[in-house]
Amino acid sequence: MKAIQDLYPDDFSHCYGCGSRNTHGHQLKSFVEGSEVVARFTPSSHHMSVPGFVYGGLLASLVDCHAMATAASSEITDNVAPRFVTAVLHVEYLKPTPLGSELEIRGHVTERSARKAIVEMTVTVAGTVTVRANAVAVRMPKTMQS
Amino acid sequence: MKAIQDLYPDDFSHCYGCGSRNTHGHQLKSFVEGSEVVARFTPSSHHMSVPGFVYGGLLASLVDCHAMATAASSEITDNVAPRFVTAVLHVEYLKPTPLGSELEIRGHVTERSARKAIVEMTVTVAGTVTVRANAVAVRMPKTMQS
Numbered sequence: 001m002k003a004i005q006d007l008y009p010d011d012f013s014h015c016y017g018c019g020s021r022n023t024h025g026h027q028l029k030s031f032v033e034g035s036e037v038v039a040r041f042t043p044s045s046h047h048m049s050v051p052g053f054v055y056g057g058l059l060a061s062l063v064d065c066h067a068m069a070t071a072a073s074s075e076i077t078d079n080v081a082p083r084f085v086t087a088v089l090h091v092e093y094l095k096p097t098p099l100g101s102e103l104e105i106r107g108h109v110t111e112r113s114a115r116k117a118i119v120e121m122t123v124t125v126a127g128t129v130t131v132r133a134n135a136v137a138v139r140m141p142k143t144m145q146s
Numbered sequence: 147m148k149a150i151q152d153l154y155p156d157d158f159s160h161c162y163g164c165g166s167r168n169t170h171g172h173q174l175k176s177f178v179e180g181s182e183v184v185a186r187f188t189p190s191s192h193h194m195s196v197p198g199f200v201y202g203g204l205l206a207s208l209v210d211c212h213a214m215a216t217a218a219s220s221e222i223t224d225n226v227a228p229r230f231v232t233a234v235l236h237v238e239y240l241k242p243t244p245l246g247s248e249l250e251i252r253g254h255v256t257e258r259s260a261r262k263a264i265v266e267m268t269v270t271v272a273g274t275v276t277v278r279a280n281a282v283a284v285r286m287p288k289t290m291q292s
Binding site for chain 1: 157158160161162163168169170171190192193194195196197198199201202203204206207208210211229231232233234235236237238239242286287289290291
C-alpha cells in the first residue's frame with residue numbers, strides 16, 4: 001500500500017513536511033488504516049524544544065501534513081490524491097512529548113464539503129496522547145497551481 | 147541589543163526553532179521594538195509547501211517560537227529571559243505566503259497571569275499579512291527542567 005503523499009501529483013510533491021521529492025524535508029508518510037489515517041514518525045535528536053522533549057513546531061508540522069493527507073484520503077482517484085492546503089491549524093500540547101520514541105499520528109475527517117474538510121488528530125507516544133489538533137483543509141486554490 | 151532567545155539559559159537554548167545552540171535549527175531571533183516583539187526570517191528554498199510558497203509547518207514553527215519569546219520579553223531579569231512552552235497554538239493561513247522574501251513576524255501579549263500569557267501574532271511578507279496566529283504560552287513546568 002502506498003502512502004497518501006506518494007499519490008500526490010509530481011508537481012506538488014515538494015512539501016518540506018511530506019513531499020517525496022523534498023530531500024531536505026521530513027517525508028511524512030500517512031496510510032489509511034480502517035476508518036482512520038495513521039502516520040508514524042521518529043524525530044531526530046536535534047528536533048528538540050528543550051533537552052528530552054520534542055519541538056512543538058515539528059509536532060505542528062507533522063499534524064499539518066497529516067491533516068492534508070487525511071482530507072485527501074477519501075478522494076483518491078486513479079491512484080492520484082488531490083492536494084489540500086491548510087486554512088486553519090489548531091494544536092493543543094496536552095503534555096510534553098518525550099524525544100527518542102516513535103510518534104503515532106492518527107487523523108479522521110469530522111466534516112466535509114465540496115471545498116473543504118475538517119480533520120481531528122492525536123499524537124501518541126508510548127501509549128500516551130500528548131497532542132490534540134485539528135485543521136481546516138481546503139482544496140488547493142488555482143493561484144497556487146500556476 | 148540581544149535577541150530574546152539569546153537570553154535564554156544555556157541549558158534551554160537547544161530549541162530547533164530558535165535555540166542559539168541548535169546548529170541544525172532555524173535560530174529565529176526576536177527583538178523588542180516598542181510595544182511589539184519582531185522577528186525577521188527568510189525561508190530557504192526547500193522550505194516550500196508547493197513550488198513558490200512557504201511551508202505552513204515552518205510558519206507554525208516560527209510563530210510558535212516567536213510567541214514564547216514575546217511572552218518572555220517583559221520578564222527579562224539580569225539579562226536572563228524565562229523559558230515558556232506552548233500550551234496552545236492556533237494558526238490561520240489567510241493567503242498563501244510566497245517564498246523568496248523576508249518574513250516579518252510581529253507579536254504582542256494580550257493577556258497575562260503569573261503562569262501564562264496569550265500572544266497574538268501576524269506574519270507579513272512584502273507588506274501583506276498572510277498569517278494570523280495566537281498562542282497560549284506557559285512557564286516551563288518543572289517536569290521539563292530535570
